[in-house]
Amino acid sequence: MVRPSLNDLAAFAAVASHRSFRKAADVMGVSRSALSHAIIGLEGKLGVRLFNRTTRSVSLTDAGAGLLARLDPILQELDQALDTLSEERGTPSGTLRISANKSGARILLKDVVPRFLDLYPDVELDLVSEGRLVDIVEQGFDAGVRLLEAVPRDMVAVKFGGDVRFIAVAAPSYMDGRATPNTPDDLHGHRCIRQRLPSGKRYRWEFTKRDAEIAVDVPGNLTLDDNDLLVQAAADGRGIAYVPEHFAQPFLGSGQLVTILDDWCPPTSGLALYYPRNRHLPSSLRAFIDVLRQVDRGR
Structure with missing residues (x-):
């Protein structure tokens, strides 16, 4: 068996997480055809089929589910190790993906995003405001923005922007x-x-x-x-x-x-940035939260 590359395994994990070649390709910044070829190549190297594919859906085979269960914590540890290295360099880097509603994106863009990008130019901020509520873990986001009262209970919420009316x-x-x-x-x-x-x-x-x-x-x-x-x-x-x-x-x-x-029409509890409670907090997200709190205190 030919040992697969880390890129091959990361591609597999992305497709497995999103259950979609299109969504995984968007998150990884590659074409759908390139991602499909990478998975076909990985299955060839491993000698097993990892996904059941139809024109409408993608699902894991038993072999694929077993590989994902072992691979996911390893990739998380790798991300944490790379993030720790970034911290030792003294400045966050990489991509920070945030899903926000339009109201939240508008508030963040006014003061928080300009200050954050000035302070941390090595971070690429991907702020998606398509309007619909998404599962930020499933969709590959580091954090999300929604009304505080609607934040799932298993998430950590950071309120900002004051009350909303x-x-x-x-x-x-x-x-x-x-x-x-x-x-x-x-x-x-x-x-x-x-x-x-x-x-x-x-x-x-x-x-x-x-x-x-x-x-x-x-x-x-x-x-x-x-x-x-x-x-x-x-x-x-x-x-x-x-x-x-x-x-x-x-x-x-x-x-x-x-x-x-x-x-x-009284004020409501307002918006919150939220992120998974039991996952490693990337240094870029930690820095973004620090800037968010600084701006919010100064309002």
């Missing part, structure tokens, strides 16, 4: 001649701009006042999937939108939008 907004031109809603149920008498979540479901607007919590499936003939578009449509007089306050702030300041149901 979702608000209902509309253009004065839309409200002209219409009754101002006093309760969330009054929205049923209005035209609302609905939001499609990355999961495909339509978002039910959630309101809180004292001990009362109400979720409203609002009416409307326009559905969008982006907060910037929701705000713009509201400013254009298309109806009432429900968005994070910082997306609407420029339009509120210029008078293009006004708030509605203010007393039903």
Whole structure:
């Protein structure tokens, strides 16, 4: 048997983790065909089939599952050893991958990312803001960003950016001649701009006042999937939108939008950066968290 290279084994581990040649190739920064050829070559060297492949799915064979169980902790120890070497050099390096929603990415890009990249130029930051919630371990991310209340319990969370407030907004031109809603149920008498979540479901607007919590499936003939578009449509007089306050702030300041149901829109716990509790913390992520906390203290 020909001994496989470390690159071959890393390619196998990536495909096994993602159960997809396309996703693994994206994470590794190689073409799908190159990755496929590497796996075929590895199977040839080992003399066993590692994956069951169909046009729709990829799954491990028994031999592949056995190899992964032994290989995964070895690769983790290797990553830790290389990271320790990076620390001894005095500066983090390598790639840091963070999955963030658009709100989180916007906040990070304002102050945290510029300072981090200035301090650690040897780190390549890959900030992905595709909108959907992902399993950061399965998808090969070092950390993720989401609302604090939605962070899985087996993760370590670092809160940042202060509280987040979702608000209902509309253009004065839309409200002209219409009754101002006093309760969330009054929205049923209005035209609302609905939001499609990355999961495909339509978002039910959630309101809180004292001990009362109400979720409203609002009416409307326009559905969008982006907060910037929701705000713009509201400013254009298309109806009432429900968005994070910082997306609407420029339009509120210029008078293009006004708030509605203010007393039903209290602040929530805000955003958090999170990462796996029981995995080695890369020096690049540790440095990013330090910068995040420094910036947050200075707000």
